Amino acid sequence: MSTLIEQLKRSFVIAEKNIKIYYLKGPVIIFGLVFPLFLALAYVIGRNIPLKEVLPGLVGMTTFFAATSVGPSIMPWEARSKTLERILCCPVALRTIIVGDMLSSFIFGLIVSVIPLASTLFLGIQPLNFIMLLLGLIIANLCFAALSVLLSAYPPTDIPATTMMFSTLVKFPLVFISGVFIPVEQLPQWGTAIASISPLTYFTDLVRQLFLNKGFYQMALDFLTLIAFTTALAFAAIKLHEKNLTKRLS
Amino acid sequence: MGKLYGVPSQKLRENATSLLKEFGLYEVKDKLVRAFSKGMKQRLLLCMALINDPEALFLDEPTSGLDVESARLLREKFGIINKDGKTVFLSTHNMEEANQLCHRIAIINHGRIVAIDTPENLRAQSMELQYIEVAFNKAVNIQELSENPGITKAVPAGNKVRIYTADPSTVIEFLVEYAKRNKLRILSLNTMMPSLEDVFLKLIKGKEASPNEHPYRTA
Numbered sequence: 205m206s207t208l209i210e211q212l213k214r215s216f217v218i219a220e221k222n223i224k225i226y227y228l229k230g231p232v233i234i235f236g237l238v239f240p241l242f243l244a245l246a247y248v249i250g251r252n253i254p255l256k257e258v259l260p261g262l263v264g265m266t267t268f269f270a271a272t273s274v275g276p277s278i279m280p281w282e283a284r285s286k287t288l289e290r291i292l293c294c295p296v297a298l299r300t301i302i303v304g305d306m307l308s309s310f311i312f313g314l315i316v317s318v319i320p321l322a323s324t325l326f327l328g329i330q331p332l333n334f335i336m337l338l339l340g341l342i343i344a345n346l347c348f349a350a351l352s353v354l355l356s357a358y359p360p361t362d363i364p365a366t367t368m369m370f371s372t373l374v375k376f377p378l379v380f381i382s383g384v385f386i387p388v389e390q391l392p393q394w395g396t397a398i399a400s401i402s403p404l405t406y407f408t409d410l411v412r413q414l415f416l417n418k419g420f421y422q423m424a425l426d427f428l429t430l431i432a433f434t435t436a437l438a439f440a441a442i443k444l445h446e447k448n449l450t451k452r453l454s
Numbered sequence: 455m456g457k458l459y460g461v462p463s464q465k466l467r468e469n470a471t472s473l474l475k476e477f478g479l480y481e482v483k484d485k486l487v488r489a490f491s492k493g494m495k496q497r498l499l500l501c502m503a504l505i506n507d508p509e510a511l512f513l514d515e516p517t518s519g520l521d522v523e524s525a526r527l528l529r530e531k532f533g534i535i536n537k538d539g540k541t542v543f544l545s546t547h548n549m550e551e552a553n554q555l556c557h558r559i560a561i562i563n564h565g566r567i568v569a570i571d572t573p574e575n576l577r578a579q580s581m582e583l584q585y586i587e588v589a590f591n592k593a594v595n596i597q598e599l600s601e602n603p604g605i606t607k608a609v610p611a612g613n614k615v616r617i618y619t620a621d622p623s624t625v626i627e628f629l630v631e632y633a634k635r636n637k638l639r640i641l642s643l644n645t646m647m648p649s650l651e652d653v654f655l656k657l658i659k660g661k662e663a664s665p666n667e668h669p670y671r672t673a
Binding site for chain 1: 455457458459460502
């Protein structure tokens with residue numbers, strides 16, 4: 205138990221290091237801040253829809269892009285600058301490093317996703333249950349952070365641009381199939397089936413329920429599915445990184 | 455880095471300050487590392503390696519590519535670290551560095567240890583590689599010299615002749631006689647022990663010829 209706590213403490217040290225180094229990197233700012241901002245503006249401007257209606261999509265998209273912007277760049281950057289080897293020489297397990305990377309992605313996502321929510325609250329739009337919203341936000345950010353670290357596992361490269369390109373290739377289709385622009389209940393049956401494979405679908409659905417009191421799935425199912433996705437993605441990220449470590453360092 | 459070793463914050467601060475001062479980096483502690491020279495980066499890496507006061511230190515070519523001054527400073531530090539009771543594993547291609555710093559040397563070829571001993575014992579294993587360097591006042595026939603008993607090989611080395619032998623005293627007597635007989639003057643004569651580089655090359659070449667005879671394997 206004490207070993208687990210020690211390793212968890214070291215994950216926070218890794219996260220602290222990532223925050224200092226990677227939050228201000230160009231790709232993180234572009235994909236995590238600038239990109240969702242402009243996509244949100246394109247989504248809102250010129251459409252005669254109340255802010256409350258577009259809010260779930262807006263929050264979902266911002267959270268998703270922000271929480272997945274840090275993770276893909278860390279591993280290739282660390283491998284390239286040879287700092288990954290140095291960290292692995294410390295009494296730190298690879299999974300501790302992965303958890304640290306997830307934590308730094310999670311914190312970035314949480315900070316950025318609070319911005320549209322705070323603006324909404326400032327404009328007087330209240331969620332039905334604030335605690336549920338906060339809980340959903342935490343679980344969704346954890347889930348997307350796990351996805352972002354998984355996206356950096358393959359290919360085992362030391363070129364950050366390659367990982368960023370691959371992650372963009374995965375992230376964009378996910379945004380379009382997840383009920384961000386069109387709610388899931390308005391999709392055809394095949395669209396609903398495709399939407400169900402994306403974790404973002406459940407978060408957007410959750411936010412829709414909390415702000416508009418209408419959604420496609422039950423709120424409990426949204427939570428449970430997000431937790432299941434988080435566990436599966438984190439497990440896959442750890443396993444794939446462990447498998448590819450030698451190739452990445454060679 | 456110290457936090458990853460579980461060093462308490464207060465101790466970490468003390469260790470960092472003392473190491474930075476010891477390695478001459480305290481004055482630049484607030485500067486970005488990317489502005490550091492290679493020597494400064496190596497010194498910083500050594501500080502990082504020592505932050506948790508380890509009992510053993512593994513250094514992979516620590517002086518490779520460094521300027522003479524930085525390399526000498528680091529070598530001095532390795533000696534001090536070793537005298538402080540820490541074990542230092544040094545991996546290097548620089549035979550002179552290994553000779554100066556190491557109590558025991560392992561020679562590795564294709565991932566296998568082909569010899570492990572003190573520098574002196576390693577050299578003693580290759581006494582046939584010792585040679586005499588002699589300079590005469592006139593050019594001599596090297597072929598004629600090399601045909602004499604006790605001389606393994608004679609090769610020109612600048613204005614000198616390098617004579618390989620397992621019995622230097624007999625060869626020196628022969629050279630004095632040879633000089634008298636041919637009315638030559640000996641300008642200089644030095645007996646040279648085989649260098650670690652010679653031993654290394656001999657071991658590597660010897661083992662390459664018979665790859666199944668490696669006595670050890672690295673773990």
